[in-house]
Amino acid sequence: MAPSGPQRALIAASFVNRVGNGLFNTAAVLYFTLVVHLPAARVGVGLTIAGLVGLLAGIPAGNLADRYGPRTVWLTALAMQAATMAAFVFIHGWVTFTLIAALDRLAATASGAAGGALIARAGGERPAAFRAKLRTFVNLGVVLGTLGAAFAVSVGTRTAYTALILANAASFACAGLIALVGVPNYQPLPRPKEHHRGAVLSDRPFVSFVALYGAMGLQYQTVSLLLPIWLSAHTGAPRWTVAAVNAVNSGVCVLLQSRIGSRVESPRQGGRAFRLAGLLFLVSCPLMALTADVPVWVAPVLAVLAVGVHSLGEVWESSGGYALGFGLAPDHAQGQYQGLFGAGFDAGQALAPVVLTTAVLGLGHAGWLLLGAFFAALGAAGPPVAAWAERTRRPSPSPTPVAPTAR
Structure with missing residues (x-):
């Protein structure tokens, strides 16, 4: 359509x-x-x-x-x-x-x-x-x-x-x-009497999901920050390898986002997508670590393979995040909920460089394994958090259509 x-x-x-x-x-x-x-x-x-x-x-x-x-x-x-x-x-x-x-x-x-x-x-x-x-x-x-x-x-x-x-x-x-x-100038939707400016903070399932999503956001800088440092410090891979993995990451996301994301519609499907993403990261992180243990000519190939798997996980993770981030928010409070959703993600991105460069690089191979297990654990929490959130949603009647005001 x-x-x-x-x-x-x-x-x-x-x-x-x-x-x-x-x-x-x-x-x-x-x-x-x-x-x-x-x-x-x-x-x-x-x-x-x-x-x-x-x-x-x-x-x-x-x-x-x-x-x-x-x-x-x-x-x-x-x-x-x-x-x-x-x-x-x-x-x-x-x-x-x-x-x-x-x-x-x-x-x-x-x-x-x-x-x-x-x-x-x-x-x-x-x-x-x-x-x-x-x-x-x-x-x-x-x-x-x-x-x-x-x-x-x-x-x-x-x-x-x-x-x-x-x-x-x-x-x-x-x-x-x-x-x-x-874009039409959409009018505000009617709000229930119990709505207040900090309502999202009392929505414990949604706050829990935002925490999961912010933590899982470390995966973005795993490719853009952590892997380039690892390749330069621990492998003899040529410099063009970093450009190659970034190109693969971008290409996979551009080619597959629409195809996969359009299939992840409900919060429950979003939770399952989150779990699958965690499993893919569990595979990709050890593969990235192994680039330090293979011949120089194999390292670029292994890095591209690892980032391909990781990028597929990124597509599932972002699709699940969108399904939950939008699907759990009440129609009349989407702005408030998206505000917390974005703030949680930004907080995770702010902490990512410190966590990845100290904890993961400091531990070497063990750090990569722990990072993969961390992502898998976050992903495993996706389905139960989604189910919990769905149980707490109130079935709301379809709102009366509100015509946009003049543009």
Whole structure:
């Protein structure tokens, strides 16, 4: 079934946005250290502070989206992201960098909460298929942006990096314009009397799922951070191996996300997908560790095989996360729930570098085995958490259709 008009607009806006993200994220640290001349350690501290500050916006922004409509909040957040991104061109010191980065993360978190509520409202008759197609184009956008950034990085001038930053700022503005024209201004849904601004925090099954999802999110940086360090420090694999595994990871996600994700619709199916993802990670992590124990010419082949298995697990994990993250949230409080969902994921990503580079690398092969077992245990918890959550959901009558307001 072809996407509807609002769905196509959301896909297009998200794609443009993520192309910009791919452009900037690939070169951000290099810009701050080589062009602005900030020490790498201070950049890391600033980004950590910004990430922690950004977590504070999730639930409040979600509440605003539920109360005033998700499109309004999303467009506001995109405008703020465009402004903060452009401001990076003018930074000269650490304090200014940290302040702008914190404002950027606040806007990004708000954008995630409101955008999630907007995705829920535009879901249509087959929301899982729409979300899977959306994620496919999001992944493709990041890939294309990353390829574009490679040119600027190779040039290495301030002008080239400035062009990347302004292109990312423009991507937020373009995404907002696409949404303004193509996405209806959905009205807030009626809320029950017992609803309150912190209702999601008292939903213990959902909070438990968010904790699982945030912890399972370490798998993303297993490929992007941990494996490259391992390959360079413990194997004689050629340098192009890192590029190859990243290409395999992106390719598998782009090719399979829509096919697999469209089949994971209910929370119960999401729990099973989560379990399968954990088992695939249980296989991939030891394979990654074994790259240090094989001949040099075998290491790249084994790394590509391991990342192929891991990427398949990533597709199942993200599909299960979407099914549970959206399926367990009440229609009238999608913004609030997506705010906590995004904040939980971001918290996991903030902790991932420390956990992976100290605990896993510090233990060597044993660390990889423990990491695989950790993912498998998280996955095994998926089905019971999903069943618990479904038992606590109230069967709600179909809401009366609410027409969107004028665009």
